[in-house]
Amino acid sequence: MSPSPATSAAGPTTRPRTTLPRTTDLRAALTPLPGPDPHADLRDAVGQWFAANARDLPWRRDDCSPWGVLVSEVMLQQTPVVRVEPAWRAWMERWPEPADLAAASTADVLRAWGRLGYPRRALRLQDCARAVVERHAGRVPLDTDALLALPGVGEYTAAAVTAFAHGRRAVVVDTNVRRVLARAVSGTALPAPSYTAAERRLATQVAPAEDAEAALWAAASMELGALVCTARSPRCEACPVADLCAWRAAGSPPDEHGARRRTQAWEGTDRQARGRVMAALRGADGPVHRDVVADLWPDAAQLGRCVASLVEDGLLEQDGEVYRLPV
Numbered sequence: 654m655s656p657s658p659a660t661s662a663a664g665p666t667t668r669p670r671t672t673l674p675r676t677t678d679l680r681a682a683l684t685p686l687p688g689p690d691p692h693a694d695l696r697d698a699v700g701q702w703f704a705a706n707a708r709d710l711p712w713r714r715d716d717c718s719p720w721g722v723l724v725s726e727v728m729l730q731q732t733p734v735v736r737v738e739p740a741w742r743a744w745m746e747r748w749p750e751p752a753d754l755a756a757a758s759t760a761d762v763l764r765a766w767g768r769l770g771y772p773r774r775a776l777r778l779q780d781c782a783r784a785v786v787e788r789h790a791g792r793v794p795l796d797t798d799a800l801l802a803l804p805g806v807g808e809y810t811a812a813a814v815t816a817f818a819h820g821r822r823a824v825v826v827d828t829n830v831r832r833v834l835a836r837a838v839s840g841t842a843l844p845a846p847s848y849t850a851a852e853r854r855l856a857t858q859v860a861p862a863e864d865a866e867a868a869l870w871a872a873a874s875m876e877l878g879a880l881v882c883t884a885r886s887p888r889c890e891a892c893p894v895a896d897l898c899a900w901r902a903a904g905s906p907p908d909e910h911g912a913r914r915r916t917q918a919w920e921g922t923d924r925q926a927r928g929r930v931m932a933a934l935r936g937a938d939g940p941v942h943r944d945v946v947a948d949l950w951p952d953a954a955q956l957g958r959c960v961a962s963l964v965e966d967g968l969l970e971q972d973g974e975v976y977r978l979p980v
Contacts, residue, residue: 692859695837695897696870702893703873706880710734711742712817713872719793719818720785721745726813727778727805732769734879740769752791754782760978763968764935770924772931773966777805795819816868825871826856829878834859836882840899842908843884846915926950926959930976931968940975 711717712725724744728737744765748754754762757779766775781803785793793814794800800811815823826848834855835844844852861867881888889895889905900906908914919925929949933941950956960976963969970977 692838695894696859696861696866696873698893698897699833699873699877700869703869703876707872707876708734708880710738711745718749719814720749720751722818723781723793723806723810723814724778726810726817727774727781728769730774730810731771736769740765740767748782750791751782751785751793754779755786758980759967760980763931763978767935768928768932770928772968774805776967780804781806793818795821797823813871816871820864820868822860822862822864822867823871824853824856824860824867825875826852827875827878828884829875829882830856830871831878832884833874833878833882836887836900837894837898840903840906842900842906843910845910846913923955923959923962926952926956927963930956930960930963934969934976934978940972940977943974943976946976 707713710725712722721741725737725741728741728744747765748757759776759779762775762779763772766772769775784803785791788794788802789799794803795815797811797815800806800814801808806814809825809827812823812825813827815821816825828844831844831848831852834852835841838855838859859870861870877893881892889898889901892898895901926949930946933946933949946960947953947956950959960969960971964971967979970979
């Protein structure tokens with residue numbers, strides 16, 4: 654095992670090896686704590702599966718910096734891995750450190766964000782980079798409260814960076830982990846539409862107490878939910894915990910919250926209209942005339958509302974008859 658990276662009050666410059674143990678280290682990492690643990694078999698099976706099946710993603714590698722992990726977590730919010738990975742690689746090549754992104758022009762940042770969606774995340778990520786530079790000498794902080802104080806960093810992102818970048822215990826819960834816990838432990842098809850206090854308690858109980866084990870469980874349970882325990886077509890025949898799953902034991906009952914879930918089509922939405930305007934601005938060499946923008950969408954009132962919201966969000970600037978990306 655390689656020596657531990659140098660650390661400072663602001664945190665290590667590279668990820669600790671304990672974040673995601675190698676296959677040969679797995680059994681030691683999964684050693685249960687003394688005393689009965691009702692979730693030990695679940696964690697052990699998921700961890701063993703993860704060691705053999707985890708995707709080789711660049712932000713999981715030992716040489717990925719905490720900043721690289723933070724960037725990946727922001728990009729992965731509501732965006733699939735297949736779209737994030739190439740964008741992340743290009744982004745990290747261009748802006749490998751917070752100081753690099755902090756000094757970039759807003760227009761360049763929005764162009765680099767491309768079609769990842771929800772472009773306000775790009776602005777918040779640049780604000781986050783500036784805060785890391787100003788408050789933490791350019792290094793992603795270790796302290797959870799300091800992470801939460803960064804622009805664009807909420808409970809999930811702070812926990813994910815704590816676990817995956819710093820190798821410390823955190824209760825990391827995304828939609829994939831919620832689904833695994835709902836089925837395997839609670840016996841329900843899908844979790845409630847909103848994260849509940851009961852789910853939070855369960856996630857805290859299941860997460861191991863030790864740093865390396867907790868980081869491993871967070872990554873492994875997330876991967877299981879993404880690849881096997883999926884929302885619409887779970888691959889139960891390939892699941893490492895099928896024999897432990899409370900949902901299967903109950904006969905795989907239907908989603909009890911189905912009537913409460915809302916789905917929104919993409920076609921005709923404000924999101925689609927905003928996306929077209931942003932795509933036109935990203936692809937232009939300079940300002941775009943309002944007549945060009947007007948031709949992008951058939952509903953003039955809806956388009957006007959969307960353009961106004963883009964201006965309010967700081968994603969677009971209007972100068973008379975033309976629109977441009979912020980400088």
